[in-house]
Each structure stands twice: as C-alpha cells, then as structure tokens.
Amino acid sequence: MQKQLNVSAIKDGTVIDHIPTKVLFKVIQILKLEDFPNTITFGNNLDSKVLGKKAIIKIANRYFEDEEVNKIALVAPNAKLNTIRNYEVVEKRVVKIPEEIVGIVRCFNPKCITNAENIPTRFQIINEKSIEMKCHYCEKITNENEIRIK
C-alpha cells in the first residue's frame, strides 16, 4: 500500500514535527511565520505514535538558528526539526529551552509594567519541566498554562 503524506513534502526547507495540537498557532506566532513570504504548509490533529495527535509545519526555503527555534520549546518542548535539502532529511534537531526568554511571552501579572508600557518582556526560566518563568521586572511567576504570546 502506498503511504500518502498528509502534508505534502518540501524540496528544501525545515519541517517542524511533534508539535502538540493545541499550540500549533502559538508556534506559528513565535516564529513570526505570518510575515514569511514563501510556501508554508501545516497540518493539525494528525495521528502520532508519541503524542496521540500532533501538528506539523513545513516551511520552504527557510532554515533556523538554534537561538531562533529554541523559543518554541516553551510551548512545544518535544518538537523535532528536520532540515530538508532536495527532499532528503540532512539534519535532525531537538529544541532546548533557553535560560532567558526575551520579548515573546506576555507577563501573567496584569499590574506588571510590561503590560502598561511598550517594553520587551524578560523572563528567567526557573523550572524547565513544567515551565515556570520569573518576570525580570515584577518578579512574578508565569507558568505554562498562563503563557500568552505577545
């Protein structure tokens, strides 16, 4: 039986796999793919042996530095990145949560100065397993259920 891809293959670019279904659009936001001009295809609620259901994103002719892509570890800690050249996977990478998160996440505390003035937020990761991050400014802790992308 011929195996059919749910999301069609790309010739060159990056495939981000093993994204939890609920955070697909957060990943798109974090990587600022809304403004990216090349072909992007994605699928959600695909069957996955690991996650049950998963999401996947394929981005043509775009490659990521570790620093850029590690940001998505906040919402998709088990995501895998495949670099594709001429339809072949030439590199596989996992994401790693950075020690400091700058300018991506909104502070959970409505009374924090970062929600009142136009300031890039800064958080220090204090717990990697179930994400907890401490705001550099108001010192309050935002946890993974409260993460909202700026």
Added chain:
Amino acid sequence: MNKKNLISITDFSKEEYLKIMELSRYFEENPNQSLLKGKVIATLFFEPSTRTRLSFETAISRLGGKIIGFSDSNSSSVSKGETLHDTIKMVSNYADLIIMRHPLEGSARYAAEVSDVPVINAGDGANQHPSQTLLDLYSIMKTQGKLDNINLFLVGDLKYGRTVHSLLMAMSQFENPIFNFVAPPELAMPDEYKLFLRQKGIRYFEHLEFNDIINQADIIYMTRVQKERFIDPVEYEKVKNVYILKNEMLAQTKPNMRILHPLPRINEIHTNVDSNPKAYYFTQALNGVYTRMAIISHLLNLK
C-alpha cells in the same frame, strides 16, 4: 558607568546590609550633614505615600541636598500621557539620583534600566519596598544589638504583605534565625517562602494564634489583617480579634522583646500598647530617616 541601584532587597549582599547598618548608626549620631551639597535628588511619587516621601525628603534635607519631584501623578506630565520611559529619561538628566514610588510592579527595575543615575525603589505596587526592609533590619539591630540568632514573630497578613516577605529574605542572610508565622489560613505565608527557608535549613513554625508562645519572641512584627482580603466576611469576623496585640499580652514577654510595625496602624496594635517600653514602631519610623540617609550615601559612593 557602573551605577548602583536599590530596587529589590535581594539586590544587596549581606556585606551591603551591614554597611547600611553601620552608616545608619553614624547618621543617627551625626544627623546634620553636607554630603549632598550641590546635588539634586528627584522624588517621583506616581502614587501618594506621604510617610515614605517625607522620610526620604527628610533624609535628603539632613544630607544637605536639594529636592525636585512630585507627590502624585496628577501634578506631573503623566496626566498628559507621558510614558514612564520618557519621564525617567528627562529627570535623569536633571537629578543625581531618583527615588520613585509607582503603582505598577516592575516599574522601578525598568526605571533603573532607563536612567543614567541611580534609582531607589520606594515601592512598586505590591512588589518591593526595600528601604522599609533596611529600616526594619536597622531597628532589629539597634534593639537587639545583633542580627544573628533572632526569634522573629511575623503576625497578621503574611500572604500579601510585601514587608514581611522582604524581611524574611533579608533576615535569612544572618545566622540561625527562627521564624514564627502567626496568621489565619487565608493569609498564611506562601509556600515559595517556606520552601526557600527549608532549602536553607532555617527553622520556621506556623501558628493560628500567639498568646501562648509570645514569650519566646525577640521581635514581634505586626501587620494589618485587612477585611478586603477575605472572600467570606464570616471568616474575617471570626479571626479579626485574634491578631490584635494588647498590652496585657505582653506581661510575660522577654525584656529585650520589641514590637515593630511598618505603619500605618489601624487597630491591630491596641493603643494601650503605645506607652509600653516594648512598643518600638514610632522609633522604627524615625530610624527610616537614618537608614535612607545611609542608602543614598551608599548608592552615590559618598560614604
């Protein structure tokens, strides 16, 4: 430029706490100074706090400095919609040091990043108010002659009270403190602070009332139990009299014991305590002037 700020109590090391204690004592003995002669200090109070502002402004005056600023945001350009960033940029061009009170949390840390001159946080919302903690430390030092081996009772609202959290962090830098937390369950000390103490191997005990154990205390630090903090008003009615300190409770307390309170007091310390020599809260407030003289001198490298 390597400028020093005081934003959060954890910004200072134990050595700096001790230096502030020493300087506070020096200024208490020699209150009239000219160290700030020719210097301009800005006191920017984006929300009113008469007590803190007057204490800082007295400290500046005693050091011989000049004051610019405002005492609430209605009388500043904030009412025209100016951002905190722009206000601080402008004022840091005028003044040698900025003292700021602001209702939003984290505002002081941000101001310190924007400003070219040192910033002292005089309260950023419910977050930090480090000069209060340093004057609390100085009051403990003065009345006990030491900061090590202190049995400290924290009483009242231990959940929301920023002063008790900062005091806990500061006192845990010293040898062998014992903390006794006295609070209703609704206002108990948050887990993160208890975890912090456990990790440092510091002893603490939790109590619902303190009549029977008050004789162990070296310091009783009272705070107000506010009705607004209770979801169920019945719960408030049940506990409201448990956390009121009365003169008759003090009979068996240690001779060195002193009562502290960040003020303003409402009814949590009965006025019949005021004449007891163990009542220290008004002197504590005066100590704030010397401590603030010490903080300003330290940040500007004048002493």
